[in-house]
Amino acid sequence: xxxxxxxxxxxxxxxxxxxxxxxxxxxxxxxxxxxxxxxxxxxxxxxxxxxxxxxxxxxxxxxxxxxxxxxxxxxxxxxxxxxxxxxxxxxxxxxxxxxxxxxxxxxxxxxxxxxxxxxxxxxxxxxxxxxxxxxxxxxxxxxxxxxxxxxxxxxxxxxxxxxxxxxxxxxxxxxxxxxxxxxxxxxxxxxxxxxxxxxxxxxxxxxxxxxxxxxxxxxxxxxxxxxxxxxxxxxxxxxxxxxxxxxxxxxxxxxxxxxxxxxxxxxxxxxxxxxxxxxxxxxxxxxxxxxxxxxxxxxxxxxxxxxxxxxxxxxxxxxxxxxxxxxxxxxxxxxxxxxxxxxxxxxxxxxxxxxxxxxxxxxxxxxxxxxxxxxxxxxx
Numbered sequence: 001x002x003x004x005x006x007x008x009x010x011x012x013x014x015x016x017x018x019x020x021x022x023x024x025x026x027x028x029x030x031x032x033x034x035x036x037x038x039x040x041x042x043x044x045x046x047x048x049x050x051x052x053x054x055x056x057x058x059x060x061x062x063x064x065x066x067x068x069x070x071x072x073x074x075x076x077x078x079x080x081x082x083x084x085x086x087x088x089x090x091x092x093x094x095x096x097x098x099x100x101x102x103x104x105x106x107x108x109x110x111x112x113x114x115x116x117x118x119x120x121x122x123x124x125x126x127x128x129x130x131x132x133x134x135x136x137x138x139x140x141x142x143x144x145x146x147x148x149x150x151x152x153x154x155x156x157x158x159x160x161x162x163x164x165x166x167x168x169x170x171x172x173x174x175x176x177x178x179x180x181x182x183x184x185x186x187x188x189x190x191x192x193x194x195x196x197x198x199x200x201x202x203x204x205x206x207x208x209x210x211x212x213x214x215x216x217x218x219x220x221x222x223x224x225x226x227x228x229x230x231x232x233x234x235x236x237x238x239x240x241x242x243x244x245x246x247x248x249x250x251x252x253x254x255x256x257x258x259x260x261x262x263x264x265x266x267x268x269x270x271x272x273x274x275x276x277x278x279x280x281x282x283x284x285x286x287x288x289x290x291x292x293x294x295x296x297x298x299x300x301x302x303x304x305x306x307x308x309x310x311x312x313x314x315x316x317x318x319x320x321x322x323x324x325x326x327x328x329x330x331x332x333x334x335x336x337x338x339x340x341x342x343x344x345x346x347x348x349x350x351x352x353x354x355x356x357x358x359x360x361x362x363x364x365x366x367x368x369x370x371x372x373x374x375x376x377x378x379x380x
Contacts, residue, residue: 003085008042010092022091028360086371095135103374106139110284111152119206140374145285146306170356175294178271193228198273200288204236215326217250270295275333279320293347314346
């Protein structure tokens with residue numbers, strides 16, 4: 001039996017991709033009957049089902065400031081020694097800089113701050129770069145959600161080649177279930193059109209929504225019976241630019257922004273949609289692609305970064321910088337019932353190969369190896 005400290009501070013009530021990954025990993029670990037005992041470090045409030053038997057609430061000042069890292073490092077180091085915890089796991093970039101004697105496993109979701117820095121708010125760029133460099137120095141094992149990101153890390157930091165492993169993410173069971181009556185209720189609640197194209201993304205530059213809106217404007221003029229465009233996701237960096245484009249005359253009546261919605265409703269929207277389009281410029285994984293596939297929703301996504309790896313032949317791939325390519329894909333799927341069925345079946349088959357139980361199992365192996373190997377290296 002080994003004890004791990006799970007950093008659950010990124011799990012909030014309105015979860016983005018990082019928070020959702022953290023929640024699903026933690027939930028799966030807690031439900032597993034393995035040789036791992038999980039101590040959950042969290043910021044209140046947190047769903048009681050995620051606390052486990054060994055909860056550790058933290059109320060750290062300057063939590064979003066580098067001085068907060070100093071405070072947390074001192075607190076966490078003392079805590080782990082006192083509780084005899086074998087390993088620290090961070091599901092979101094952050095390592096412990098002042099606890100090298102403690103084995104650490106850290107998940108680096110992407111390398112966007114190096115590969116696409118213009119899509120990151122300037123105030124966070126330097127800090128995020130510093131944190132990734134620190135993780136590279138301090139973590140005894142690093143995980144990534146895709147082979148694409150593992151390769152990018154090794155290319156930039158060759159010395160960690162043997163310490164980086166790609167572990168694909170899973171898909172929550174809620175996205176595999178569908179109810180016609182509940183779905184129609186959600187359609188009515190959000191006043192959605194009978195036919196719509198869905199896009200699930202935080203409204204920020206990296207998600208490429210400006211080009212999607214330009215492509216959709218062309219689509220509405222060319223399609224015989226154009227669908228509505230529904231965008232689900234919280235506003236992020238430079239969201240005002242996207243909203244301003246959507247308010248122009250050629251789009252104002254055909255685009256809906258729903259903001260954040262819970263997973264149970266999102267799963268129903270996937271089931272209702274004509275297709276889901278995810279034209280992101282850069283992703284470490286791209287959970288909406290897998291979620292839509294699990295729900296049987298045909299997927300259009302980018303031919304760059306991790307998206308082809310996640311889709312694995314079960315989606316229509318487009319050049320995210322080519323508006324014409326994007327528009328043609330939307331028009332093809334919404335007008336071809338046979339293509340929709342083909343993509344729906346292929347997507348479900350792809351999603352069936354990926355589960356959080358499988359992801360957690362791979363992490364459990366990594367934890368055991370890291371606790372043994374890193375601990376032995378420190379003691380030698």
